[in-house]
Amino acid sequence: MESLEDLALGPCTASPYLRPLRLRYRQNGVSKTWDFMRTHDSVSILIFNTSRQCFVVVKQFRPAVYMSEMAQHCPQDFERNCLENWCPLECHLPASVGVTYELCAGIVDKPELSLEEIARQEVLEECGYEVPLASLQRITSYRSGVGVAGSKQTLFYVEVTDEMKTGKGGGQPEEGELIEVVEIPLRDWMSFAFDETFPKTMGVMFCFMWFQNNIAPKLPTKSE
Amino acid sequence: MESLEDLALGPCTASPYLRPLRLRYRQNGVSKTWDFMRTHDSVSILIFNTSRQCFVVVKQFRPAVYMSEMAQHCPQDFERNCLENWCPLECHLPASVGVTYELCAGIVDKPELSLEEIARQEVLEECGYEVPLASLQRITSYRSGVGVAGSKQTLFYVEVTDEMKTGKGGGQPEEGELIEVVEIPLRDWMSFAFDETFPKTMGVMFCFMWFQNNIAPKLPTKSE
Numbered sequence: 001m002e003s004l005e006d007l008a009l010g011p012c013t014a015s016p017y018l019r020p021l022r023l024r025y026r027q028n029g030v031s032k033t034w035d036f037m038r039t040h041d042s043v044s045i046l047i048f049n050t051s052r053q054c055f056v057v058v059k060q061f062r063p064a065v066y067m068s069e070m071a072q073h074c075p076q077d078f079e080r081n082c083l084e085n086w087c088p089l090e091c092h093l094p095a096s097v098g099v100t101y102e103l104c105a106g107i108v109d110k111p112e113l114s115l116e117e118i119a120r121q122e123v124l125e126e127c128g129y130e131v132p133l134a135s136l137q138r139i140t141s142y143r144s145g146v147g148v149a150g151s152k153q154t155l156f157y158v159e160v161t162d163e164m165k166t167g168k169g170g171g172q173p174e175e176g177e178l179i180e181v182v183e184i185p186l187r188d189w190m191s192f193a194f195d196e197t198f199p200k201t202m203g204v205m206f207c208f209m210w211f212q213n214n215i216a217p218k219l220p221t222k223s224e
Numbered sequence: 225m226e227s228l229e230d231l232a233l234g235p236c237t238a239s240p241y242l243r244p245l246r247l248r249y250r251q252n253g254v255s256k257t258w259d260f261m262r263t264h265d266s267v268s269i270l271i272f273n274t275s276r277q278c279f280v281v282v283k284q285f286r287p288a289v290y291m292s293e294m295a296q297h298c299p300q301d302f303e304r305n306c307l308e309n310w311c312p313l314e315c316h317l318p319a320s321v322g323v324t325y326e327l328c329a330g331i332v333d334k335p336e337l338s339l340e341e342i343a344r345q346e347v348l349e350e351c352g353y354e355v356p357l358a359s360l361q362r363i364t365s366y367r368s369g370v371g372v373a374g375s376k377q378t379l380f381y382v383e384v385t386d387e388m389k390t391g392k393g394g395g396q397p398e399e400g401e402l403i404e405v406v407e408i409p410l411r412d413w414m415s416f417a418f419d420e421t422f423p424k425t426m427g428v429m430f431c432f433m434w435f436q437n438n439i440a441p442k443l444p445t446k447s448e
Contacts, residue, residue: 005250012246015259018372020244022236023287024310026229027319027402034287035239038295038302039372063247063258064374065367071262078262086248095251100370140418142426143289145369146324148242148263150288153426178251194364202366202377206430213433 002061002095009067009077010086039149040107043119043156046139046207047104047127048215051162054183055211056127057204059101060171061178065199066098101182101192101200103155103207119156127181128169129160139210155207157215186216226285226319226402233291233301234310263373264331267343267380270363270431271328271351272439275386278407279435280351281428283325284395285402289423290322325406325416325424327379327431343380351405352393353384363434379431381439410440 012018023034047056071078074091106122108115116136123129139155171179184192189208192198236242247258271280295302298315330346332339340360347353363379395403408416413432416422 003250003252006248006255008248010246010248012244012259015244015246017259018242018244018261020236020239020242021291022234022239023291024230024232024234025287026227027285028227031230035236035241036288036291037242037372038291041292061251062367062370062374063249064260064372065370066374067245067247067260067262068265068367068374068376098374100367100374102370140429141420142429143286143292143324143423144426145373146286146289146326146425148261148288149369149372150286150290150292150322150324152292196365199367201370202368202426202430205364205366206426206433209430209433209437213437 002099004061004066004092004095007089007092008086009089011084037149039145039151040109041152041154042105042107043115043122043154044103044105044203044207045119045123045136045156045158046211047123047129048157048159048186048211049161049183050159052183053186055186055189055208056104056129056160057101057182057184058104058126058169058171059099059180059182061095062098062100065100066093066095069093069097097199099199101198101204103201103203105203115154116156119158123158123160124167124169126169126171126179128167129164130166131158131160131164135159139207153203155203157207157211226323228285228290228316228319231313231316232310233313235308261373263369263375264333265376265378266329266331266368267339267346267378268327268329268427268431269343269347269360269380269382270435271347271353272381272383272410272435273385273407274383276407277410279410279413279432280328280353280384281325281406281408282328282350282393282395283323283404283406285319285322286324287322289324290317290319293317293321321423323423325422325428327425327427329427339378340380343382347382347384348391348393350393350395350403352391353388354390355382355384355388359383363431377427379427381431381435 080087104126137157141154144153169181193205193208301313304311328350361381365378368377393405417429417432
């Protein structure tokens with residue numbers, strides 16, 4: 001899927017994205033500290049295309065997932081002191097080990113928009129479907145990265161038809177997004193969800209299962 | 225549940241826990257950088273007590289979740305320049321907003337142990353049940369924090385009985401762990417899972433639903 005070249009690992013002293021903070025507190029009389037990071041809350045959307053009875057998810061290269069695999073397979077690259085100097089990465093894994101399947105999603109960074117409005121924008125930008133705001137159904141919310149970030153993720157469900165497809169999706173290339181839209185036929189959901197050779201987020205697995213329990217029983221039976 | 229006092233927020237320039245790294249790479253001909261963090265892989269275990277037909281989960285105060293709520297409700301505390309100086313937090317939310325329900329879990333930091341062995345240790349340390357290694361059933365794995373960490377989380381299922389309870393659980397107080405073991409009756413699973421006033425991880429919700437689809441149909445019916 002991807003060509004990946006010239007990898008190098010280096011220090012990151014003042015990341016605009018990752019800024020650790022430290023909390024000091026006393027819990028039940030005991031003084032403690034905890035290092036954490038502020039991250040944005042987010043929305044994720046399970047999209048089901050009723051015209052072709054398939055889920056619409058996205059697939060993209062995730063550097064953090066790739067490097068987590070590298071740390072397993074090429075630990076020597078992490079033993080050199082990359083916290084101080086740039087080190088080219090000699091050992092190479094295929095880019096595919098860092099490609100994950102995920103729900104269409106976006107961060108909550110526009111205080112003037114509701115979660116539903118942000119979700120609607122992401123469905124259009126990432127997957128190319130124009131959906132009415134009222135068609136977004138809230139599933140639930142949960143906490144992610146409870147050790148480090150603890151941000152709130154809200155899940156939505158939306159049904160789309162081929163007629164609602166007004167764009168190609170793929171994210172915002174000007175922001176470096178390189179997102180591939182992928183359709184998973186309804187009948188394949190379980191083999192996909194539990195096949196560990198497709199790296200994926202918990203969100204995808206949870207929502208597929210939620211769909212089976214809550215939506216599938218109400219679907220009109222389709223003659224094929 | 226908790227008394228929480230003397231909160232202060234401050235800079236965290238060289239955290240031993242959170243160490244951002246930067247990856248430089250060329251993807252399909254385009255040069256990019258991505259900031260990420262190395263974190264440990266982890267295991268989580270869905271525990272079902274067959275003696276009393278309940279799930280056994282853990283509950284603990286999570287500073288990162290608490291601070292994510294603080295950022296929402298007391299943004300002024302984050303606007304001061306806490307990246308450079310320590311700032312006492314004047315606005316106060318109850319500790320309960322940072323208390324989350326989670327699966328029994330642990331990080332994979334002992335290369336000499338299998339995932340099952342680490343899972344077995346966590347079930348004992350956190351929840352007090354001594355389980356045979358062979359009784360741990362792998363559910364699946366997924367990627368968490370795909371933007372920042374991308375580590376691999378593996379889920380297990382294990383059944384316990386009251387006779388297997390050999391300790392109190394609660395984690396390792398000497399490492400500052402303060403974990404409360406909580407039992408969720410099987411019949412209450414759905415109201416618990418979808419009640420957003422109980423902050424929880426996706427792992428809990430996914431596994432409860434997995435249990436309903438995969439284990440519940442095979443349970444012997446119990447006369448009460």
